[in-house]
Amino acid sequence: MMKYQRHAKILELIANHDLTTQEEIIELLRKEGFDSTQATVSRDMKELGLIKAADSKGNYKYIQPKPANSSSTTKHLLILNQAVVGISFALHTIVIKTHAGMAQAAGAAIDHLVGGEILGSIGGDDTLLLICQSEENAQNIVQRLKNFLKIGAD
Amino acid sequence: MMKYQRHAKILELIANHDLTTQEEIIELLRKEGFDSTQATVSRDMKELGLIKAADSKGNYKYIQPKPANSSSTTKHLLILNQAVVGISFALHTIVIKTHAGMAQAAGAAIDHLVGGEILGSIGGDDTLLLICQSEENAQNIVQRLKNFLKIGAD
DNA sequence: TCTATTATTGTATATTTATTCACTCCATTG
DNA sequence: CAATGGAGTGAATAAATATACAATAATAGA
Numbered sequence: 001m002m003k004y005q006r007h008a009k010i011l012e013l014i015a016n017h018d019l020t021t022q023e024e025i026i027e028l029l030r031k032e033g034f035d036s037t038q039a040t041v042s043r044d045m046k047e048l049g050l051i052k053a054a055d056s057k058g059n060y061k062y063i064q065p066k067p068a069n070s071s072s073t074t075k076h077l078l079i080l081n082q083a084v085v086g087i088s089f090a091l092h093t094i095v096i097k098t099h100a101g102m103a104q105a106a107g108a109a110i111d112h113l114v115g116g117e118i119l120g121s122i123g124g125d126d127t128l129l130l131i132c133q134s135e136e137n138a139q140n141i142v143q144r145l146k147n148f149l150k151i152g153a154d
Numbered sequence: 155m156m157k158y159q160r161h162a163k164i165l166e167l168i169a170n171h172d173l174t175t176q177e178e179i180i181e182l183l184r185k186e187g188f189d190s191t192q193a194t195v196s197r198d199m200k201e202l203g204l205i206k207a208a209d210s211k212g213n214y215k216y217i218q219p220k221p222a223n224s225s226s227t228t229k230h231l232l233i234l235n236q237a238v239v240g241i242s243f244a245l246h247t248i249v250i251k252t253h254a255g256m257a258q259a260a261g262a263a264i265d266h267l268v269g270g271e272i273l274g275s276i277g278g279d280d281t282l283l284l285i286c287q288s289e290e291n292a293q294n295i296v297q298r299l300k301n302f303l304k305i306g307a308d
Numbered sequence: 309t310c311t312a313t314t315a316t317t318g319t320a321t322a323t324t325t326a327t328t329c330a331c332t333c334c335a336t337t338g
Numbered sequence: 339c340a341a342t343g344g345a346g347t348g349a350a351t352a353a354a355t356a357t358a359c360a361a362t363a364a365t366a367g368a
Binding site: 021022023038039041042043045046052 | 323324325326327
Binding site: 157190191193194197214 | 315316317318319320326
C-alpha cells in the first residue's frame with residue numbers, strides 16, 4: 001500500500017522534471033522503487049489534481065496547477081507570511097514556529113493552502129505540528145510552504 | 155479561416171459549460187455555426203492553453219487554468235493579441251488592422267479594456283476604426299493598446 | 309496580377325489516458 | 339472465525355487526444 005508515498009514522489013518528480021506522458025512518470029517511479037502501471041498513475045494524477053498543459057513553447061508537460069481562488073488564497077498567504085517564523089521537519093512531522101499566538105491561524109491557512117495531504121495538525125501558542133503521510137510527503141510540503149513564503153502572492 | 159472567432163467562442167463555451175471532452179466542444183461549436191473536427195479542437199486547446207482538470211467531485215472538465223484574478227480581462231487580452239496585426243493613428247482616429255474577420259471581436263475586447271474614452275468604433279472585416287476625443291487621447295490609447303499587446307504576448 | 313511561402317484544416321492514425329472488471333488485501337462485524 | 343465491504347491495484351480495453359501527412363487557403367512579394 002504505497003499509494004501516499006507514491007503520490008509524494010510523483011509531486012516531487014513533476015516539480016523537478018518535464019514529464020510529458022504518464023509512461024515517463026512510470027519509468028522514473030520505477031527507478032525510485034515504485035512499481036506501478038499506467039492505470040494507477042492515471043488515477044494518481046486525478047487524485048492529485050495534476051494536469052497536462054501546454055507551455056509557451058508548445059510542449060506538453062504535467063504540472064501542479066496554481067491554487068485557483070485568488071481572494072481566499074491571497075488572504076491565507078498573507079496570514080501565513082505574517083505568522084510564520086520558521087519551518088522544519090523530522091520524519092513525517094512538520095514543525096512550524098510562529099509569532100506568539102498565531103499558530104492556530106497559521107494552521108488554518110495551511111490547511112487551506114495544502115489541503116488533504118496533511119493528516120492532521122496540532123497548534124499551541126507559537127508552534128504548529130503538521131502530521132503528514134510520509135517523510136517524503138512532509139519534505140514535499142515543506143518545500144511548497146517555503147515557496148509560499150517566498151512568493152507571498154500568487 | 156474562422157480560427158480566431160472559433161477561439162473566442164471556445165473560451166466563451168468553456169466559461170459557461172462543463173465540458174468533458176473535445177467532442178462535446180465540437181457539438182456546441184456546431185450549434186454556433188462552427189464546423190470543426192476533433193483535430194482542430196485539439197490544436198485550439200493547445201494554443202489557448204486550455205486544459206482538462208479533475209474537480210473536487212472527481213469529474214473532469216476543461217478549464218482556463220488561470221481564471222481567478224480578472225478572467226474577463228484576461229480573455230479580452232487574449233483575443234486582442236490573437237486579433238491585432240497593427241496599430242496606427244491619425245488625428246483623433248485609431249486604425250487597427252486585424253486578421254481577417256477579427257475586427258469585430260477586437261472591437262469588443264478594446265471596448266472592455268479601454269472603456270469610455272472611445273467615442274465610437276466601426277469594424278469591418280479586418281480593420282477597426284476607433285474615434286477618440288482628441289489627438290492626444292488617441293495617442294495615449296494607442297500606447298496603452300501596445301502595452302496590452304506586449305503584456306499579453308508570450 | 310502571379311508565384312512563393314506560410315497557416316489552417318481534415319483525414320487517418322498513433323499515442324495517450326481513463327475506465328471496466330476481476331482480484332487481493334485488510335479491517336470490521338455478526 | 340467466517341462473511342462482508344471497501345480501498346488499491348493490474349490487465350485489458352475503451353475512450354479521448356495529439357500528430358503526420360496531404361490538401362487548401364491566405365498572405366506577401368515581385
